[in-house]
Amino acid sequence: MNTRTHRRGTWGRIALVAAVAITGVAVPSMAEAKKKPVKVKVMTRNLYLGAVLDPIIAANTPGEARTAAGDVYKIVQDTNIVARVKLLAQEIEDADPDLIGLQEVAIWRRGQRGAADGATTPSQEVVYDYLELLQDELDRRGLDYNVASLQQEADIEAPISISGDDAAEFDVRLTMQDVVLAKDGVKTSNEKSENYTARLNVPVEGAGTVTVLRGYNAVDVNFKQSKKKKQKFQFVNTHLESFLAPTRTNQAKELVSETGPLSTELPIILLGDLNSDPATGGGDSNAYNAIVGTETPTDGGFFDIGLEENTCCFSETLFDPPPGTFTSRIDHILGRGDVEEVDSVRIGDDPALRTDTGLWPTDHLGVVGTVKVG
Numbered sequence: 001m002n003t004r005t006h007r008r009g010t011w012g013r014i015a016l017v018a019a020v021a022i023t024g025v026a027v028p029s030m031a032e033a034k035k036k037p038v039k040v041k042v043m044t045r046n047l048y049l050g051a052v053l054d055p056i057i058a059a060n061t062p063g064e065a066r067t068a069a070g071d072v073y074k075i076v077q078d079t080n081i082v083a084r085v086k087l088l089a090q091e092i093e094d095a096d097p098d099l100i101g102l103q104e105v106a107i108w109r110r111g112q113r114g115a116a117d118g119a120t121t122p123s124q125e126v127v128y129d130y131l132e133l134l135q136d137e138l139d140r141r142g143l144d145y146n147v148a149s150l151q152q153e154a155d156i157e158a159p160i161s162i163s164g165d166d167a168a169e170f171d172v173r174l175t176m177q178d179v180v181l182a183k184d185g186v187k188t189s190n191e192k193s194e195n196y197t198a199r200l201n202v203p204v205e206g207a208g209t210v211t212v213l214r215g216y217n218a219v220d221v222n223f224k225q226s227k228k229k230k231q232k233f234q235f236v237n238t239h240l241e242s243f244l245a246p247t248r249t250n251q252a253k254e255l256v257s258e259t260g261p262l263s264t265e266l267p268i269i270l271l272g273d274l275n276s277d278p279a280t281g282g283g284d285s286n287a288y289n290a291i292v293g294t295e296t297p298t299d300g301g302f303f304d305i306g307l308e309e310n311t312c313c314f315s316e317t318l319f320d321p322p323p324g325t326f327t328s329r330i331d332h333i334l335g336r337g338d339v340e341e342v343d344s345v346r347i348g349d350d351p352a353l354r355t356d357t358g359l360w361p362t363d364h365l366g367v368v369g370t371v372k373v374g
Contacts, residue, residue: 037374038225039342042235043097044271044306044331045088047130048362049106049174050076052316056158057243062206063166070162073172076108079318080359081128087354087361089137091347092145095368099221100145100181101237103273105130111171116159118207123157123173131179144184149217151178151193153239158207168206178272180217180237188219188235192261198250200241214241214251216272218261223373231374233339234264238272245283248275252287256300267337267373270302273364277328284328292334305341306333311365318359322351326365333369344369 051072059065092100107130111123131147138145153176159168182188195215202210216238224230238255241248252274256262262270276287291300310326326349333344348365 035231035374036229037372038223038229038231039370039372040099040221040223040233040269041095041097041368041370042269042271042333043092043095043100043347043366043368044103044237044273044333045091045100045348045366046103046239046273046331046362046364047081047088047105047134048079048318048364049104049176050079050081050108050128056204057202059205063161065205065207066159066161066168067164067166069158069160069172070164070169073160073162075316076128080355080357081106081130081133083355083357084318084359084361085130085133085137088134089141089143090353091361091366092138093141093143095347097368098183098186098223099148099235099269101217101235101271102131102179102181103237103239105134105177105179107131107175107177109173109175111157111173113170116168116171118159118171119157121171123171131177145181146184147179148182148188148219149180149191149193149237151195151215151217152176153178153195153213153215154211155213156207156210158204176213178215178217178237178239180219180235182219182221187222187224189222190220192218194261196251196254198241198247198254200244200247202243212241212243214239216255216261220266231267233267233269233337233373234262236262236268236270236272238270238274240272240274240276240287242275245286249283249286249290252276252290252300256291256302262300262336267335267339268302269305269333269335269339269371269373271306271333271367271369273330274332275330277330279329288332300336302334302336304332305335305339305344305371306367306369307344307346309346311346311367312363314360314363316363318363320360322349324349324360331364331367333367333371335371338374340372342370342372
């Protein structure tokens with residue numbers, strides 16, 4: 001052993017420890033010091049419940065509400081999630097994202113015929129489980145994605161009539177979920193998911209007052225691109241209220257508040273369906289501005305790291321002719337801290353990627369972004 005070299009190394013370490021003791025500044029380890037930026041690919045995708053619920057809310061009598069609910073249920077069947085998940089899985093296979101934020105990951109259940117009592121007896125028979133269907137299709141393709149976080153949102157049940165005579169025939173139950181999928185090998189930890197305290201209460205004829213819950217998923221990601229390229233960051237998926245702008249804005253403020261779920265020193269990638277377009281002004285842009293804007297002390301300090309193109313929406317039936325008309329940008333990829341956009345693309349508007357009957361994958365377009373962290 002070269003004694004001189006060994007002693008020099010020893011004295012160097014002693015000096016380093018002394019410097020830390022004197023200054024109080026933590027010196028990173030050699031492993032930490034050599035960490036380099038990573039490139040992570042992320043996707044945001046709203047799977048679409050399968051129908052628009054507005055006619056149920058707008059009904060003036062219990063009979064009208066039951067008939068409207070029956071019509072909604074028929075549209076859900078017609079928009080055929082079983083066929084659409086094949087398109088969604090193809091998108092995932094083509095994009096190969098490391099992390100995916102999914103919204104409107106629905107479970108539709110039905111009750112027994114003749115036993116229509118609303119939420120009194122929760123319906124249990126699963127008709128469509130969007131997450132299970134998607135995971136089965138991913139598995140069939142050899143794509144291994146794990147559920148890193150699942151947050152249940154609104155759970156709504158109402159009697160329906162499908163015969164057209166307004167009589168209650170059976171109950172239909174809709175459970176909404178938001179989900180984070182992580183590609184196999186992407187390590188996640190410190191999972192946090194919650195419903196917002198800001199929520200919408202909607203009176204529905206024949207079903208009482210329905211509480212529409214929204215929420216978020218957050219996970220810490222230990223991302224290893226190579227032996228030297230390693231970074232830790234937080235990945236967040238959210239779906240803000242669509243019906244009422246003030247509730248949506250309060251949810252956004254809750255998300256980015258100093259005591260909220262994003263109170264971390266880590267870099268953050270935040271994506272999802274904000275139902276807020278920065279270009280529209282008024283109440284429709286307030287939620288986005290609460291997260292990204294710079295005009296008030298409550299602003300969240302985020303910035304756009306995704307494609308700035310409109311993403312909404314196809315019609316309820318998903319039968320729009322190509323290329324589709326998109327009038328608002330509500331699906332976003334945002335960042336805070338040491339993150340930077342590399343590139344991003346819009347997906348979901350390829351005319352070749354439709355079902356045999358002409359259905360688009362969902363009523364939204366998705367966004368896939370490559371982000372540099374570190």
